[in-house]
Ligand SMILES: Nc1nc2c(c(=O)[nH]1)N[C@H]1C(S)=C(S)[C@@H](COP(=O)(O)OP(=O)(O)OC[C@H]3O[C@@H](n4cnc5c(=O)[nH]c(N)nc54)[C@H](O)[C@@H]3O)O[C@H]1N2
């Protein structure tokens with residue numbers, strides 16, 4: 001046993017050690033256990049906490065660079081007010097009091113003149129801001145709070161959450177033993193014999209849910225992999241089968257595999273009979289996707305599709321780990337629906353080592369903004385894009401991201417006047433069609449940005465900037481994926497005047513609607529949020545982390561439905577292979593494949609001009625989206641934006657390793673450096689996303705070079721899926737050529 005077990009802070013080698021759950025900022029996904037080493041109130045180093053069940057002492061390069069972020073000279077340190085024109089680098093330092101008063105006055109004035117919905121609130125991905133921002137928006141009276149800001153088609157995680165919810169009642173996770181504190185040693189758990197990694201690169205992203213480390217342990221213990229990825233990733237190189245798919249065709253592959261599994265009767269007949277709805281309809285549908293046809297569409301050899309389907313179905317148990325690539329296609333809902341059908345039909349639903357329904361985590365994960373219910377009906381009706389997409393009414397509160405830009409530009413049905421931008425770098429990263437988003441934000445009269453660094457977004461639009469604290473500078477509640485809950489513990493004196501996002505929202509919230517923020521301070525707010533766990537912040541901090549009860553096959557035991565009956569929380573009580581909710585939304589109730597809007601198949605003439613398929617934004621271990629470009633130890637590992645291209649394709653275009661090349665299509669172009677690699681198909685290129693250059697000039701027109709290498713200039717508006725979810729971030733077309741030729 002570790003001598004420090006059960007302590008959250010102690011002395012070691014003349015340093016104070018603080019045990020904490022790493023959250024954001026700086027960016028990360030969900031959280032790992034860390035030990036923060038502090039001397040004289042200064043962070044000296046960070047190490048992985050060997051006792052934390054998820055990362056067990058491991059850390060990624062971004063986490064080990066923490067001191068470089070915290071003490072970076074360019075950090076925002078004081079509240080700033082713009083004194084020049086928008087886009088100029090002219091600011092005046094103001095006090096927090098002035099900043100809060102100024103923002104509250106402006107927001108209140110706009111609320112009384114135009115209604116609260118004309119102020120909208122944007123947050124970035126999985127930053128530790130979510131619930132605090134939602135409650136700020138809702139308690140102010142605005143229904144317009146957007147995770148991911150104007151991210152098109154909510155093409156990150158949300159489509160997977162919605163599709164699992166409507167067809168199975170709740171989200172399922174690949175079972176790597178994460179729901180048990182003793183993880184792989186738990187005797188109720190079985191290791192998946194086969195893991196199908198679908199459009200995900202866990203060694204870079206560890207997503208979804210911080211699970212990269214637990215997956216690695218399964219690989220070490222001999223789990224066999226099937227990897228579906230157009231690029232030969234680290235996991236693909238170690239896989240029993242690597243299916244090198246044409247980007248954007250995952251639905252055809254899933255349907256081809258379902259065809260094999262159904263026609264060869266490789267599915268779990270009992271489960272399908274007792275617990276699924278619409279098998280006959282699905283069986284009929286998959287006849288349209290024989291492996292031969294799926295092969296033509298996906299470029300994957302027919303025998304590989306058949307072999308992968310057989311291997312997955314025959315492995316007992318088997319798990320599917322999907323990544324954001326399945327969301328980042330236009331018709332992502334049917335893609336995801338087909339993949340859910342794979343695990344639902346093969347006996348892997350909520351079974352040990354299959355795809356399991358999480359523990360519920362004391363309902364803490366539902367804490368999406370408890371103030372929503374206090375919005376009156378008129379406010380809800382005034383939500384941006386209300387009524388556009390019926391599927392949004394099934395348990396999703398946020399407006400459709402792309403519609404934000406459209407409403408900004410048109411002023412219809414009502415003009416948007418002000419924005420609160422907390423932890424997103426809107427047109428530098430998250431959104432497609434960066435120019436259009438930029439033009440949209442120009443319409444705003446008043447913008448507040450809360451960030452760690454000056455970004456292109458802040459430079460272009462902020463009227464007031466508030467400096468946010470990094471996680472060692474503050475307390476917080478850490479929901480680690482949907483797995484467990486711990487506390488983030490303040491370890492050092494905050495740099496200058498930075499404040500935590502929680503305190504910022506708490507203090508502003510109190511000014512805008514005191515009744516909705518009844519707590520004395522943020523500690524009291526945390527305690528109230530933690531009530532379902534039966535623990536106070538201090539108690540949880542001392543304990544380290546807390547797991548909720550978890551058991552398998554909950555549908556047999558009546559644990560999933562509000563009426564306590566066995567079955568799933570869907571309209572039919574079954575897993576809906578045929579979705580009655582999609583049908584009600586006038587969408588196809590069965591999975592199907594649709595060609596990407598522009599591709600060699602859907603637009604052959606265009607494809608002659610733009611012969612490459614362009615996939616974008618595969619995550620790199622050294623950056624989190626647009627973050628970390630100013631962190632020397634990380635930037636050194638990826639100094640310039642990279643476009644991967646096959647050597648044969650490059651040779652034909654006289655492109656050499658390290659050449660600057662243009663990537664271009666009819667929507668725009670940008671420049672990146674060519675990396676020649678055989679791990680990509682000669683017909684496909686991959687470009688990094690989120691690039692800007694903190695070292696370049698900040699003021700307009702440069703905005704830190706944000707227009708130079710921004711791949712989202714090539715991604716047009718208007719390609720959102722029929723359901724309102726999905727956008728082809730990973731399936732566009734382009735041409736490439738050396739920069740000198742231009
Ligand atoms: N280090 C780091 N970690 C991160 C992030 C980060 O920026 N940096 N971002 C976080 C966020 S918000 C997210 S959403 C996750 C995302 O992390 P992942 O789910 O891993 O997603 P990506 O890295 O975007 O893409 C994963 C893989 O999909 C492949 N791919 C590309 N196009 C297609 C396609 O059409 N079909 C299939 N099957 N595969 C395709 C790519 O080649 C890539 O290897 O990572 C999170 N973790």
Ligand SMILES: Nc1nc2c(c(=O)[nH]1)N[C@H]1C(S)=C(S)[C@@H](COP(=O)(O)OP(=O)(O)OC[C@H]3O[C@@H](n4cnc5c(=O)[nH]c(N)nc54)[C@H](O)[C@@H]3O)O[C@H]1N2
Pocket residue numbers: 024025026027123124125127128129148149151155156324328422423424425426428429430431450451452453455468469501616617618624625626627689690711712715729
């Ligand atoms: N072409 C293309 N584009 C993509 C993708 C792709 O695959 N291809 N991936 C998409 C995906 S999956 C996502 S999720 C989006 C992400 O898009 P965003 O969430 O907009 O990501 P960032 O641009 O990194 O914005 C985060 C900003 O918040 C700041 N920040 C970090 N931590 C904190 C904090 O704790 N508090 C505050 N106040 N600020 C903080 C950072 O400094 C940074 O400026 O990008 C999407 N964009």
Ligand SMILES: [Mo]
Pocket residue numbers: 125156157324
């Ligand atoms: Mo994401």
